[in-house]
Every structure is written in C-alpha cells, then in structure tokens.
Amino acid sequence: MARERKSAEDRKAEIVQIAIQLAGELGPDRVTTQALADAVGLSQPAIFRHFPTKPDIWLAVGQTIARRMEMQAAPEPGNDPLAVLEALVARYLGQIMQTPAIPAILFSRELHVENEALRRHFETVMTGRRKMFEALIREAQSQGQVEEGSDKAADLAALVLASIQGLAMRWSLEARGFDLEAEGRRLIGQLIRGCAGPVVR
Amino acid sequence: MARERKSAEDRKAEIVQIAIQLAGELGPDRVTTQALADAVGLSQPAIFRHFPTKPDIWLAVGQTIARRMEMQAAPEPGNDPLAVLEALVARYLGQIMQTPAIPAILFSRELHVENEALRRHFETVMTGRRKMFEALIREAQSQGQVEEGSDKAADLAALVLASIQGLAMRWSLEARGFDLEAEGRRLIGQLIRGCAGPVVR
DNA sequence: AATTTTAATTAGTGAGTGATAACTAATTAC
DNA sequence: GTAATTAGTTATCACTCACTAATTAAAATT
Numbered sequence: 065m066a067r068e069r070k071s072a073e074d075r076k077a078e079i080v081q082i083a084i085q086l087a088g089e090l091g092p093d094r095v096t097t098q099a100l101a102d103a104v105g106l107s108q109p110a111i112f113r114h115f116p117t118k119p120d121i122w123l124a125v126g127q128t129i130a131r132r133m134e135m136q137a138a139p140e141p142g143n144d145p146l147a148v149l150e151a152l153v154a155r156y157l158g159q160i161m162q163t164p165a166i167p168a169i170l171f172s173r174e175l176h177v178e179n180e181a182l183r184r185h186f187e188t189v190m191t192g193r194r195k196m197f198e199a200l201i202r203e204a205q206s207q208g209q210v211e212e213g214s215d216k217a218a219d220l221a222a223l224v225l226a227s228i229q230g231l232a233m234r235w236s237l238e239a240r241g242f243d244l245e246a247e248g249r250r251l252i253g254q255l256i257r258g259c260a261g262p263v264v265r
Numbered sequence: 266m267a268r269e270r271k272s273a274e275d276r277k278a279e280i281v282q283i284a285i286q287l288a289g290e291l292g293p294d295r296v297t298t299q300a301l302a303d304a305v306g307l308s309q310p311a312i313f314r315h316f317p318t319k320p321d322i323w324l325a326v327g328q329t330i331a332r333r334m335e336m337q338a339a340p341e342p343g344n345d346p347l348a349v350l351e352a353l354v355a356r357y358l359g360q361i362m363q364t365p366a367i368p369a370i371l372f373s374r375e376l377h378v379e380n381e382a383l384r385r386h387f388e389t390v391m392t393g394r395r396k397m398f399e400a401l402i403r404e405a406q407s408q409g410q411v412e413e414g415s416d417k418a419a420d421l422a423a424l425v426l427a428s429i430q431g432l433a434m435r436w437s438l439e440a441r442g443f444d445l446e447a448e449g450r451r452l453i454g455q456l457i458r459g460c461a462g463p464v465v466r
Numbered sequence: 467a468a469t470t471t472t473a474a475t476t477a478g479t480g481a482g483t484g485a486t487a488a489c490t491a492a493t494t495a496c
Numbered sequence: 497g498t499a500a501t502t503a504g505t506t507a508t509c510a511c512t513c514a515c516t517a518a519t520t521a522a523a524a525t526t
Contacts, residue, residue, distance in 0.1 A: 069491090069492055069493075069502095069503055069504070070503080071503085072502080072503070075503080090374070090378070091373075091374035091378060093294040093374055094374060094378070096482080096483065096484085097483080097484060097485085098482085098483080098484095106503095106504075106505095107504075107505060107506080108483095108484090108485095109484095109485075109486080109487095109504090109505080109506085109507095110503075110504060110505075111484095112484080112485065112486085113502085113503065113504075114503090116485095117484080117485080118483095118484065118485090167372065167434075168372060170434065170438060171368065171369055171372040171434070171437065172292070173291070173292030173293075173294055173295055176292060176369075176437070177291060177292050177295065183438065183440070186438060187438055187439055187440075190435065190438060219451070219452055219455055220455075220459075222432075222452055223428055223452055223453075223455070223456055225431065225435070226427070226428045226429075226430075226431030226432045226434075226435060226452070227424055227427045227428050227431055228427075228431065229427075229430070229431035229434045229435065230426065230427030230428055230429065230430035230431030230432070230433075230434070231423075231427045231431070232431075233368075233371070233372070233427075233430045233431065233434060234391065234426070234427060234430065236372065237371060237384065237387060237388055237391065238388055239384070250420070251420055251423055251424055251427070252424075254420055254421075254424070254460065255424055255456070255460065258421075258459050258460035258462070259455065259456065259459035259460060261459070262463045270472095270473055270474070270521090270522060270523075271473080272473085273472080273473070276473080297512080297513065297514085298513080298514060298515085299512080299513080299514095307473095307474075307475095308474075308475060308476080309514090309515095310474090310475080310476085310477095310515075310516080310517095311473075311474060311475075312514095313514085313515065313516080314472085314473065314474075315473090317515095318514080318515080319513095319514060319515090
C-alpha cells in the first residue's frame, strides 16, 4: 500500500495530534495503537517506528498539551488587571472547548499512575497559572479594585482556577451540552466581581 | 481452597466496595476482574457468579456511589441557611476524601461511553445538589443574608458546586497532598461570604 | 442423615493488546 | 546512477482481557 510517506518529524506530530483528538472522542484508555494507526492511516506496527513504547506517546501528548497551555498563558498587557484576568479565563475556557481531551487526560491513569513525572509537570503548570491569577489580583488590589486581606489574592486565584476546572468537569459530565466559554465567562465574572469586595460597588 | 464462603448478597457488596477502593488506587480502567478477584480473595471466574458482565459491576458501583451521595445530601435543618450550606459543602468534601475514586469514576469511560444511563443519573444527582444549594441560598436571600439579583442564587450555587469539583480535581492532580476538607471549607466559605454581597458586612 | 442448593473451584476460549522480526519501497546522499 | 537510509509493510509473538463449561464442596433444607 504505502499510502503517503511523511518525514518522521511530521508523522510524530500527526500521531500526537490524533492521539489528543481520539482521547477526547473515545477517552484516553480507548486510544489503542490500532485505533491510532487506523486514524492516521498506517499499519499498527508503524506507530512503533515513531515511538518506542506506548507510554512514550502519552508523554509526547502530555508535553504537547502542557506546552500549548503555557503558550496561551501569557496575559495581554492592559491597565485594567481584572479585565486582563477575565480575558485570560475566557481564553483558558476556549482552549478547553477546543481540546476537550484535556480534562479527561488530567484524570487518566496514563497520567496519574503510569507517568508520575508528567503528573508533576501538569501540577507545576497549574500552579503557575494560579500564581499568574494571583499576581493580577494583587495588581488589582494595588489599584484599589479589590479589597485587601491577608490571603485574599491567593484564595481568590484558587477559587477562579477551581471554578474553571469544576465547570469543565460539569461540561464533560453533561456531555458538552452547553457553551463552556460563555457560561464560564458569566459565572467567573460574577465570582471575581463578587469577591472583589465592596470597593468598586 | 475455598477460603471463606459468604452469601451472594454479602459477596456482591464486598466486590462493589473493593472495586471502588481499587478504582481510587489504580484508576477505574485498571480494575480488571483479575485484580478484583485477587483483592477479594477469590478466583477470577468467581466474580462472574455474582455479576453477569463487567459493565454490571460498574453499574452497581455507580449506583452505590450515587446512593451514598444522595444519602449525605439531605441538609440538617437549621435557621441559618448559609451555615447549613457550608456544613453541606464540608460534608461533601469529606465524602470525596473518604472515597477518592469519585472524581476518577465521574471521568471514566466506563461511565461516559459504556454506560450512558449511569452518566445521566450522575448528571441528575449533581443537578439535584445544585438545586439544593440554590434553595438554601434563596432562603438566605429571603432572610436578607444574601443580596437579591435575577440569577444570583442559581449562579452562586453553580459556583459553589464547580469550586468543590475543581478543588477535588486539584487535590487529585496534586496527589492528594493537602487536606481537601479544610482547604475547601476555607475557600468556599470565602466564596459564599464574598458573593453574598454587601448585605451582611 | 440424606438431599438440594449454591458459592466456589480448575481449565479453557476467543478477542484484543502492545510489541518484535523480517522484509519492501520511497527518499536522500554521494 | 548507485548506495545508504528510513518510513512503511505483513506476519506473528506473548500476554491480558472478559467470559464459559464442567466440576466440587460447603451450607441450607428436608
């Protein structure tokens, strides 16, 4: 047969991309090397020409997702830190909608049991995101947009991140039956404005 | 060998209990009938004496968890609705700590793909919980503890539930490395008090 | 005590899984 | 234009999975 002969680099990227796609559609544990090969249009053993073992595929998937998450994490500068925060939240939600596999992968055994290093990497990515939220809230505090308080900024940041992920979880449980970005924008906007305190009211 | 001969009823309950345990330790998809049999102390085919197929085991697991969740859902009556709400949240978090498999199972393919009916049942349970939160917040509104607003009660209820689940997700991602109940109590307490508005301040 | 019921066993099936070996053909390098 | 490289193939492996058939032995019933 020999359908199409791509460079190893391109093929590797293609396999990773399709693995992410299939993880969203079938669930991470249903992504067999056979399913992967069928979707790519190769024979099953061809997969192993590009990745020595299957865990290596998950490693690449995890790294790719983590890299994408980090790339989108940089906030656009603006002089209204709360508006920047809300835009960041919206962008994060949009990304989850585009890559619905993310929540599923974050809970998969491939990550939790089989790949401790990757789990820790995601933990670091998430913590970084929380810190970024926190920094924006601190800035808002210094501008008088958010009331002061010992752990106020850190706690509100944790609440925002938890709300995002909890909402993504509900979105998944409800078979992706609502607009995650719109609903999240609305709810988390209320959370931020509500918890900001009586300062701006 | 014939270690111990239990009644079918007892054995069934034991298998379900151990399945929940193993799902938390190994991940739901690693709970093979062999692993189950080893943990119970039976031969692998003996499992099939008690459950006709494996999906039936997951069905029983799901029903057991759903039943437990529903049992604990009833709020203790009190005249301070926000205090009742916070107690309910704490109880929910404590339950997740006791049964860490819950978030993992809620995301498992066994539930999402293989058992659409069960997924919908959990969706209903979750919606019911949200409605219960909402009712308590409405009560708080009528007592002047929470400010009024068109969708205020529903939105705050959604935020509380999302925060719980998002925090559980982080707890899982951070290898259960912090006290979920204590942290959640603190954060969600702030969420509720913060979003309650300037009424009680 | 004899009989029935049933919770177990051992032994085995087919389907699917990740992975390897041996070979083929397209691309690249000289 | 030939040789080396390498992205593919087919065939097959060892193993695990859920599940079944035949049989055994412990309780429960009589």
